[in-house]
Amino acid sequence: MSKEDIIESGLREKLAGRRRQEWRKALRQEVSGRIRLQIPRHKMPEQPPARRIANFLEVNLGYSLDIAREEARRCLDCGEPGCVSGCPVAIDIPTFIKYVEAGEIDLALSTIRETNCLPAICGRVCPQEVQCEKNCNLVKAGKEPVAIGHLERFAADYVRQQEEPVTVSTCGQARSEKIAVIGSGPAGLTVAADLAHLGHQVTVFEGLHLPGGVLTYGIPEFRLPRFILNQEIKLISDLGVEIKTNFLVGRTATLSDLSQAGYRAFFVGTGAGLPSFMAIPGENLAGVCSANEYLTRVNLMKAARFPEYDTPVPVVKKAAVIGGGNVAMDAVRTALRLGATKASIYYRRSRIEMPARVEEVKHAEEEGIEFNFLTVPVRYLGNDKGRLTGMVLQRLTLGEPDASGRRRPVPIPGSEFEVEAELAVVAIGQSPNPLLIRQVEGLQLGRWGNVEVDPSTMATSLEGIYAGGDAVRGGATVILAMGDGRKAARAIDQWLRRC
Numbered sequence: 193m194s195k196e197d198i199i200e201s202g203l204r205e206k207l208a209g210r211r212r213q214e215w216r217k218a219l220r221q222e223v224s225g226r227i228r229l230q231i232p233r234h235k236m237p238e239q240p241p242a243r244r245i246a247n248f249l250e251v252n253l254g255y256s257l258d259i260a261r262e263e264a265r266r267c268l269d270c271g272e273p274g275c276v277s278g279c280p281v282a283i284d285i286p287t288f289i290k291y292v293e294a295g296e297i298d299l300a301l302s303t304i305r306e307t308n309c310l311p312a313i314c315g316r317v318c319p320q321e322v323q324c325e326k327n328c329n330l331v332k333a334g335k336e337p338v339a340i341g342h343l344e345r346f347a348a349d350y351v352r353q354q355e356e357p358v359t360v361s362t363c364g365q366a367r368s369e370k371i372a373v374i375g376s377g378p379a380g381l382t383v384a385a386d387l388a389h390l391g392h393q394v395t396v397f398e399g400l401h402l403p404g405g406v407l408t409y410g411i412p413e414f415r416l417p418r419f420i421l422n423q424e425i426k427l428i429s430d431l432g433v434e435i436k437t438n439f440l441v442g443r444t445a446t447l448s449d450l451s452q453a454g455y456r457a458f459f460v461g462t463g464a465g466l467p468s469f470m471a472i473p474g475e476n477l478a479g480v481c482s483a484n485e486y487l488t489r490v491n492l493m494k495a496a497r498f499p500e501y502d503t504p505v506p507v508v509k510k511a512a513v514i515g516g517g518n519v520a521m522d523a524v525r526t527a528l529r530l531g532a533t534k535a536s537i538y539y540r541r542s543r544i545e546m547p548a549r550v551e552e553v554k555h556a557e558e559e560g561i562e563f564n565f566l567t568v569p570v571r572y573l574g575n576d577k578g579r580l581t582g583m584v585l586q587r588l589t590l591g592e593p594d595a596s597g598r599r600r601p602v603p604i605p606g607s608e609f610e611v612e613a614e615l616a617v618v619a620i621g622q623s624p625n626p627l628l629i630r631q632v633e634g635l636q637l638g639r640w641g642n643v644e645v646d647p648s649t650m651a652t653s654l655e656g657i658y659a660g661g662d663a664v665r666g667g668a669t670v671i672l673a674m675g676d677g678r679k680a681a682r683a684i685d686q687w688l689r690r691c
């Protein structure tokens with residue numbers, strides 16, 4: 193086949209294996225590696241900080257087609273693409289990027305969709321800097337990595353905005369077994385989509401009134417607009433997946449009720465929605481709450497629009513958020529958008545140990561969030577009405593590494609100081625939702641109340657019951673939850689075929 197034929201067929205057909213490699217190779221020769229190396233990474237267009245702190249609209253505005261194609265030209269299409277091994281769902285990144293470069297965006301998106309059913313979401317919230325982009329070979333050449341996340345987001349958004357309706361790929365031969373997925377976060381949605389592709393009848397049971405898990409109730413709209421989420425969930429429903437909301441498994445019905453109703457296999461994707469607190473004096477004061485509660489009020493119950501919607505939320509001038517992860521960044525930036533004039537982070541380690549995505553920290557800094565490192569509250573202060581007025585904090589220094597590999601914060605005696613605060617949002621971690629998993633007899637749980645699984649299949653200690661995402665890992669990431677979902681779907685399908 194001539195080079196032109198290979199390129200042409202690559203643009204027209206969905207290629208597999210060797211032909212896909214040939215197609216990429218043929219296209220690669222069009223632009224030399226030297227030229228690719230000279231193209232600088234393209235910045236994501238954003239709402240300016242002064243404007244965005246007064247609204248809940250998305251901060252990132254997305255690439256145009258021209259910018260996306262130019263960014264895609266930076267990909268070296270290396271022989272051994274590190275980016276793919278850095279992606280927990282193993283997207284064929286070089287191929288999708290080559291399609292973007294060629295301007296064939298629908299093919300780029302179908303390449304991503306082969307292994308990822310939530311591309312517009314992952315393009316926005318994945319910590320690419322520690323996954324695919326970290327392994328980009330451009331980094332070894334002393335350059336910034338290809339903006340893989342921005343390109344993934346672009347492909348999904350571009351196709352969605354076209355006049356042609358988005359189609360979903362066809363499903364395998366219909367099968368008769370019913371499968372129950374409990375929880376509609378990224379783990380549950382992924383297992384449901386993959387099983388539906390394999391022809392199974394899948395019902396997702398969700399305790400809340402809207403599907404999406406943390407994507408709906410946790411991550412604010414300025415990072416992940418709801419219409420994007422709704423559209424990706426709709427594509428999963430279009431595969432034939434039934435989503436039943438307001439259905440709390442363990443209350444509305446038990447697992448054995450579902451078993452009697454004919455469900456043969458179960459996936460527990462109930463997440464880690466149980467917030468941790470520090471157990472320090474004053475925690476019961478009005479004005480101290482978990483990030484989970486705070487963000488759920490605003491994101492899910494529209495508290496930002498009180499009294500139009502009847503869920504209130506504290507609107508304060510001085511807001512303090514305790515923690516250094518994505519949850520803390522989301523809470524502090526939400527407080528700012530709700531009118532705080534001083535919104536501060538208090539984190540017990542130093543900046544480099546912060547687990548939040550680099551982009552969220554950068555955005556928070558640009559928006560004027562105050563960062564206080566190596567500090568921890570030891571006591572909340574209140575007035576005679578029982579309302580929070582401030583906190584006593586202690587300074588810390590970093591000692592030897594702990595079990596997480598990060599240096600342990602050690603208190604500095606006599607370093608206490610006070611700050612004023614009307615709201616303290618605690619974002620120091622979550623553990624698995626206990627309601628369902630603690631009532632299933634024989635289900636083996638780990639030290640932190642997490643479901644124990646065989647990591648190669650996500651099978652639990654009970655036959656026919658699989659689990660994944662935060663219910664297994666504690667608070668982790670969207671893409672790890674999705675990776676678990678993919679693994680579990682394959683294993684459930686194989687198990688059902690064996691039975």
Ligand SMILES: Cc1cc2nc3c(=O)[nH]c(=O)nc-3n(C[C@H](O)[C@H](O)[C@H](O)COP(=O)(O)OP(=O)(O)OC[C@H]3O[C@@H](n4cnc5c(N)ncnc54)[C@H](O)[C@@H]3O)c2cc1C
Pocket residue numbers: 317318319374375376377378379380397398399400403404405406407410411439440441442461462463464465487518519522549625627628660661662663667668669670671673
């Ligand atoms: C505020 C916040 C910001 C975050 N930001 C990022 C980010 O930027 N990037 C990133 O990768 N990760 C981020 N994360 C982490 C990520 O969202 C989670 O790791 C991921 O959502 C876990 O997916 P999951 O499907 O396991 O659980 P979840 O998303 O928690 O979904 C579990 C679902 O199960 C439902 N459920 C629980 N019990 C039952 C029951 N008994 N019956 C029926 N339904 C039930 C819950 O209501 C929930 O909808 C963030 C987390 C939070 C809280």
